[in-house]
Amino acid sequence: MSGRRTTFQVVAAIGQNSWLAGFLRGRIWRGASKAVCVPGLNCYSCPGAWGSCPVGSLQAVLNRSADRISLYVTGLIGLFGVLLGRLICGWLCPFGLVQELLYHIRSRKVRIGPTRLRYFKYVVLGVLVIAMPLLLRDRYGVGDPWFCKLICPAGTLEAALPLLALNESLRSSVGGLFAWKAAVFAATMVSSVAVYRPFCRFACPLGAVYGLFNRISFVQLSCDRTACIRCGRCAAVCKMGVDPSVRPADPECVRCGDCTSVCPVHALTLGLPVRKPAADRPS
C-alpha cells in the first residue's frame, strides 16, 4: 500500500502544481481554474498551482464579508470532506507528502501516541482561520489571512521560496515577518524528520475539518470485529497514533492503508463500505 500511495501522492502533487512556466518566469497562473479550490493544503501562490487553497480562500472571503462565512468555500470543503474525509490528507495533500518524504530520512524516530496536542489544530482553525480574519480589520474594513500570514509552512515552501528566488523586487521587500515564517517552516521541516506528519497532526486547520468528517464520509476505513483477532499489529504500524481495530473512523486517521496491509485476517478494509450478504452477517 505504501509504495502505491507514495506514487499516487507524487502524481497528485505534480498534477496540482504543473504550470512549469510559472517556475521559470517567477509568476503565478492567472487562469479561470483558480476559482476552484483543491482539496488539500496547496498554496495558490505556488508558481505551478492551477487551483486555489481552500484555507486561503476561506480567509479571503471572510476578510471581505463582515457578516458571514463563505458558503462557496465551506461548501467545497464540505463536499471533499463528505466524499473522502481525511483520505485527502493521506493521498492528495502535497504538504503531507513533503512531511512523509522527510520522515523517510534515516534518523531516530519519535513516536507520539494520542496526545492533547492534537486539539491545537482546532484552535488554529477557530482563531487564525476564522475569528481573526473575521474580527480584525483595518480602517478600510479589510482583514488579513492570519493563518497564511503567521503560520502556513506550505505557503513558505510552495510560494515564498520559488517566488523570492526568482523575483528580485519581492526579495527586496523581505523583513521580520518572513523571518518568522521561515522559522516556523524550518521547525516543521526539522521535526518532520523525527515525527510523522507533525503539522498534519497538530496544526493543520484543514486536517482538523476533514477529521470531523471521518465518521461520516463515503470512503471509510472499516473493521470487521467478528474477524478481528486483536493482535495489535494495526495499532503498532499506525504512525498517526490510532488503534484502527478500536476506532477505525478516528479523526486522526489519514486513511494511508498501512493497517490494512498488515492485518493477518483482512479484518480492516479501506474504501466504500460494502453491505455484506445476509449469509455472511453474524446472527
Next chain:
Amino acid sequence: MSRRLHVLRAVLLILAVAGIIAGAMSGEVRIVITKAVNVCLECIGIG
C-alpha cells in the same frame, strides 16, 4: 451501517452542493479568484 448515517451523509452532501451554488451566485467566486490570481504577499511572508 445505520440508516441514520446514510441520511446524515445525504443531507451533508446536499448542503455542501447547495452552499457551493449559493456562494457562487452571491459573488464569492469572484473574491476567491481575485485573491488567487494575484501573488499572496501574506503567504510569502512580506504582506
